[in-house]
Amino acid sequence: MTTQQPEEVRDDGEPQEPQPTATRPPKDWAAGVPGIVHALVPAVRGMGAGRTAKLLLSMNHKDGFDCMSCAWPDPDRRKPAEFCENGAKAVTWEATPLVVEPEFWAEHPLSDLRTRTEHWLGQQGRLVEPVHKAAGSDHYVPVSWEEAFGIVADRLGGLATPDEASFYTSGRTSNEAAFVYQLFVRAFGTNNLPDCSNMCHESTGAALGETIGVGKATITYDDFALADLIVIMGQNPGSNHPRMLTALEEAKQHGASIVAVNPLPEAGLKRYKNPQTVRGLAGRGTELADQFLQIRLGGDMALLQAVSKRVLEAEAAAPGTVLDHAFLAERTSGLEELAAHLADLDEAAVLAATGLTSREIDELADRYVRADNVIVTWAMGLTQHAKAVPTIKEIVNLLLLRGNIGRPGAGASPIRGHSNVQGDRTMGIWEQMPDGFLDALDAEFGLQVPRAHGLDAVGTVEAMADGRVKALVALGGNLVGAISDTVAAEAAVARTDLTVQISTKLNRSHAVVGREALILPTLGRTEIDRQASGEQFVSVEDTVCAVHASRGKVGPVAPGLLSEVSIVTRMARAVLGRRPGGPGPVDWAAMERDYDAIREHVARVVPGCEGYNAKIRREGGFRLPHGPRDSRTFPTDDGRAHLTVNELAPVECPPGRLLLQTIRSHDQFNTTIYRRDDRYRGIKGGRAVVLVNPDDLAELGLADGVTVDVHGEYHDGVDRVLRGQRVVAYPTARGCAAAYFPEANVLVPLGATAETSRTPVSKAVVVRLEPA
Ligand code: SF4
Secondary structure (H helix, E strand, O other), rough: OOOOOOOOOOOOEEEOOOOEEEEOOOOOOOHHHHHHHHHHHHHHHHHOOHHHHHOOOOOOOOOOOOOOOOOOOOOOOOOOOOOOHHHHHHHHHHHHOOOOOOOHHOOHHHHHHHHOHHHHHHEEEEOOOEEOOOOOOOOOEEOOHHHHHHHHHHHHOOOOHHHHHHEOOOOOOOHHHHHHHHHHHHHHHHOOEEEEHHHHOOHHHHHHHHHHOOOOOOOOOOOHHHOEEEEEEOOHHHOOOOHHHHHHHHHHOOOOOEEEOOOOOOOHHHHHEEEOOOHHOOOOOOEEOOEEEEEOOOOOHHHHHHHHHHHHHHHHHHHOOOOOHHHHHHHEOOHHHHHHHHHOOOOOHHHHHHHHOOOHHHHHHHHHOOOOOOEEOOOHHOOOOOHHHHHHHHHHHOOOOOOOOOOOOOOOHHHHOOHHHHHHHHHOOOOOOHHHHHHHHHHHHHOOOOOOOOOOHHHHHHHOOOOOOOEEEEEEOOOOHHHHOOHOOOOOOOOOOOOEEEEEEEOOHHHHHOOEEEEEOOOOOOOHHHHHOOEEEEEEEOOOEEEEEEEEOOOOOOOEEEOHHHHHHHHHHHHHHHOOOOOOOOHHHHHHHHHHHHHHHHHHHOOEEEEEEEEHHOOOEEOOHHHHHHOOOOOOOOOEEOOOOOOOOOOOOOOOOOOEEEEOOEEEEEEEOOOOOOHHEEEEEEOOOEEEHHHHHHHHOOOOEEEEEEEEEEOOOEEEEEEEEEEEEEOOOOEEEEEEHHHHHHHHOOOOOOEEEEOOOOOOEEEEEEOO
């Protein structure tokens, strides 16, 4: 059944999130009994007790399904309940029996859907039938699968060149679906394969790829328990990968110290009440961060350089006692240049950039030098800055100085935010896959796929805006909701001739569409996938390169739903089948019939996946090979890890302005809004807020609780505005503000991207607040 809820709509017709009904001081601990209540009550209400028990108790288990939310890895020994509050919310959201009924489409024209918020759209239930919006119409109408694939084939076939289409992928997509999707896109004739990684950890891949030769984490799950020091930078594990708190608690129990570096004092960085222990339920829980560095936005690179400089000074004071000389000599290059560069580092500039004191930095450096094994872990608080790539290279510098890569308990640990975003990249979802991969595709399938690099996410939006891209196909996700510069991005999408969205539920990308649009509903992770050869499983890769199987546990929410693999392979047959030379050499039907056939191809094309069908059937799966982690071998141009010299470029913020970052609430996953609360930050009932330090409010002459319009300031002269935000006095770093993603994307210019990675700069937007 469909639901209709009251909704706030602006007088300009755009959706407007309500302001909160209450604000309270932020919490200083995470999880505990409230974590259980907020996981289970909505689950039982939304799915019923039986479905809840069946799904939650098989989630993240070796014979179960993989959580569709974040990419946090699984421990080898699993507990009966191997999920967190937000994993339970993700399952509840997907496995709801509520469906969008056929009459919904007549009741809600596009012009109505465009006024709805992400929260409302997501509440309407599962999509269960293909629908089509014809050019010039304001309504989606149900169509058959055959009609839908016929429309896609007709429109893609009518493009002047395959490069006029772009094919987006979300991080939920399985390895099997990702592999057939990139194969289809390349067989069609383009490398336009943007994905959600372009907007999050692209900076990580670029920095690690250049410095150590592999753009992925150099640790395993077990390394957390072996670390002496864990530095958590630009990351909010309590909300974005909550099971990490259990790993941090175990590390503390083994004697590790933790340093948190963040502009916001997040609850999950402070104290953890593990809901699976008596101490966590009835006691005080575990104190996490031993040191909290409340850094100014954009100050991380300066902090890292200052710590490395102190490490080098400690070595100079006591030669032979601090640096790992043997490792540096045998396995790295660039030490002399780095030392010379850091010798000139200006401490005053560091303090201005970081907002920290010299003593705070001294303390971190001291902890680093005293620790035998160090992990530095990070997320989008680092990756979404203009200088994100050099900042992450500075993490590598710091780790390499003391040999903290490629040994137990030590390493670089980017934490990916979406369950299979890393696996999708491994399977070839990238607009610039190396020629070796493309050569292997050609050899395996008898194809000649294009070599020219394609468009990334920002590039796709730019190309839609100027008419170079006329068709957008999206395998999951919500590109228009997630990308920067909402107004410009929505205008760009509206210029296209066709948008095709493969989805489980409604979001903004179904409301803001091309002249013609299709929605193709698909099975979720929780659902059993039956094909002609029998029940199928898929596979995924977590943030530490562990690959394992995922099996749906409940029947599809409606008959007639197709899996992502079915949709992609049938689309490929329809599109390629219309070509003059016929559909080509790929046996799409065989891969749909039995996913083992896909994995056989993967085994021959994707490095590290040899024997995939056998290895994926091992209990718990397998770990992809990783030279730096496994044997301290670095697949760079000279076979060494690179210490690099990076010029400091502090973020400037004029007087009377603030630096704003976009953040997620505790009740959201990417653009999916489960509820309008943010429990740990004390925000209830609304998301239209801007969090500002009380001293900054006093300086700006603004009071807590007033309503402001937030204006972005960028050198292109465009007035980007987030209207109607309630000011909340909040203990963020001085000079820094925060507002919720995706609403605040409207303030992030499309042209503001990180150097090299082109990730949108969402963590340092210059803004001014004006009373509304
Ligand atoms: S930590 Fe991440 S993967 Fe694990 S249950 Fe929670 S949301 Fe899912």
